[in-house]
Amino acid sequence: MQHKTIDELLKSEKTHIDVIVRGWVRSFRSNRFIALNDGSTIKTLQCVVDFENFDEEILKKTTVGAAIEVAGVLVESQGQGQTVEVQVSKLTVLGEANPEDVKLTILSPKRHSLETLREQAHLRVRTNTFGAVMRTRSKLAFAVHEYFQKNGFNYMHSPIITGSDAEGAGEMFRVTNLDAKNPPLDENGNVDFKEDFFEKETNLTVSGQLEAETYAMALGKVYTFGPTFRAENSNTSRHLAEFWMIEPEVAFNDLDANMDLAEDFIKYVINYALENCADDLEFLENRLLEEEKNKPQDERSEMKLREKLRFILENNFKRVSYTEAIDILKRSKPNQKKKFKYIIEEWGADLQSEHERFLVEKHFKSPVILFDYPAKIKAFYMRLNDDGKTVRAMDVLFPGIGEIVGGSQREERYDVLKQKMEAMDISTEELYWYLDLRKFGTAVHSGFGLGFERLVQFTTGMGNIRDVIPYPRTPGNAEF
């Protein structure tokens, strides 16, 4: 007889069949009712033990966290809260779990702080909260792939180790094989990276965009989905040193088409989560309500978790130019009453999270796409508008979180790009291959980047980004 998952059994339409189930004990009430979980669902399967007929030693070992196997008959449940349960005929303890061990207390129903759980990152995924988050994360990742593949995109693995540090998107980590203490030196007394593994200085990628562009100019529609790195000393609830990024890039798409793509894509993956993670999202919604009970009224979320997700699906993303947004912000109450931390004085200001959230949550009350930003606050590769001072950039802004997507139409004109690189001190020699794209059959193209963990945070309602990735890497932290 094949062993079935609890998710399969709970969905089973047949009862009065023999089953074998394996999982971990979540609770054991009255020496009679085992709540069994195997990770396939947040739900537990009730396994009913007729304790008088079982070995007392085995029952004693049936403690929270123990791995067990039960054989029995699947029957309709008499009790509340479940439709089926197992009448156990045989109970085997596969792996004990000492109920006295302090590490196991994280499995007790008593609430533990997320900080405490973070220290047990190898065990926290056994809790309801982290099980729900990580199952949802997996489903969201699949939705990303499914969306792009359905729409004719090619998945492209951009390189992780890069010899180019030209993009300037952020501080990089060095990848090296040289002796850490006594590196070889060249004749000028500098570290001789020619002796390193790649015979040059190499770093961990901060973005796969530039390489993705090379593929878009051949395959048409491509996307990356891989890890990216920032060596920035940001100890916040929004930053990780290692995170996963999604970067689609499409030949012949202008900025409008890019905005259409971003909106359609985000709605697809969020809808996928709503449809495929119903139980986990219900749990996470209740968790959030519980958590926010301790907060003052005005700090609580305006919408429940799934309501917020449906809000994204049901609203057109409002498209607003940066210039218009600055006007709105300048005239806004929080700006005039100096409630913003950063007062908007004039056109050209970089928007902060508080401004983005004001636009989304207070002013438009819908997701917002800002576009046509000042050239001087954006990257070198964004296409210059005819006004000579704005670029075809766009940011998608979400309630509660601010920027979730940043993208642009890329500068496809060789001369304009070269000039801009020189003005911004980006090496045209090192990025010769990026300029080549503008020499040989150049065309309009656009793309964007979405930090996957931000999406998971938004979808699961988790406040700290360290709680939506299995093993978070932050300054001072690379455990496990």
Place this chain on the structure above:
Amino acid sequence: MQHKTIDELLKSEKTHIDVIVRGWVRSFRSNRFIALNDGSTIKTLQCVVDFENFDEEILKKTTVGAAIEVAGVLVESQGQGQTVEVQVSKLTVLGEANPEDVKLTILSPKRHSLETLREQAHLRVRTNTFGAVMRTRSKLAFAVHEYFQKNGFNYMHSPIITGSDAEGAGEMFRVTNLDAKNPPLDENGNVDFKEDFFEKETNLTVSGQLEAETYAMALGKVYTFGPTFRAENSNTSRHLAEFWMIEPEVAFNDLDANMDLAEDFIKYVINYALENCADDLEFLENRLLEEEKNKPQDERSEMKLREKLRFILENNFKRVSYTEAIDILKRSKPNQKKKFKYIIEEWGADLQSEHERFLVEKHFKSPVILFDYPAKIKAFYMRLNDDGKTVRAMDVLFPGIGEIVGGSQREERYDVLKQKMEAMDISTEELYWYLDLRKFGTAVHSGFGLGFERLVQFTTGMGNIRDVIPYPRTPGNAEF
């Protein structure tokens, strides 16, 4: 009117409709027939120009590699080789391509060596060969996700930067932020990694398996699919310093179930490629035939590419113990006639690619799974058999390529694992979390690793692993 991809148009059942198509010129015959490609398929769309009615300047710029837009009517084709074509009413050159530029010669129909193309990795994907390989790579990657998600697995992102160097699977790259020339030193004069970004020495991961095990012991079935790294100085056609690895891990699976999973999984993804990459695989099959024409008869493949793929689907993987395999090899002709480079003398020998290929290609004439290897040639985490000298390891061996999958049932017994780690000098302190899995609800579990590039090589028939990943990283090479 929306712009459609060439793949969509070629599959279109409607003709006599207005279309706009954008892509890159592959050829322009007789000032009349443009073969247009946009990367959505290996096929080109024939665009017919009535040259007398077009501006001569524009026709002159319609050169190989140029990006163009054509507007016209989709009609049934009179010519051979295509069912539909476009009667062009308007032709716009979006981006020129100087036909004199030496870099563009790689787009000419003349064959270029794969080595030459490798130096133009940003442009090589515009050739038929690399377009076909990279589209197939994308489809294979999706098949991996689809298979696991359909079967209830959770995708898990194991960490890339790791603080643990305990696994010993290979040489690692150091990830650091310290000054390369003058790193801070501690009181003993050693490099003070406490001053580094993560406050300890960190490396790039060689495998996500150990972390995947922590998730399997909570979520039941998980898989990783991410980049892994080896700082080994192997300049071969089979090794990369950066490659993508797939590692499923399943709680309650023993080695037999693990073998079932590996076989079922591989057949699924290969079948997916056969069904979804028909045009690309046909092209690659012909490319390979062409390439092998120059080889002596006995070095040519016995089967055509797609025949070889179907061979995998149609054969049960033969399961053979290591001990049995050694007997077969010892008695084999190439061993007795000393044709093997490494003669098999006795039980305990590590098998080389030549031995694996002999078993698959000559002896069994089917894919083979070897299992129960000597403990001393395998990793510390593999489950010890009762004989005390073999472990529950398995390798899947394929024709032409040798090992494609390596896996094992993991040692789930705390005492046995701890003893083995100590004997093999693996730090039990550093891997306390790995031992914890055996303390709290331990259970039988198994998994395997499959190097994604090996799979792409096998499926596309490409001889060199550098030609199946966009930007290969090898000793001395981290270009782009």
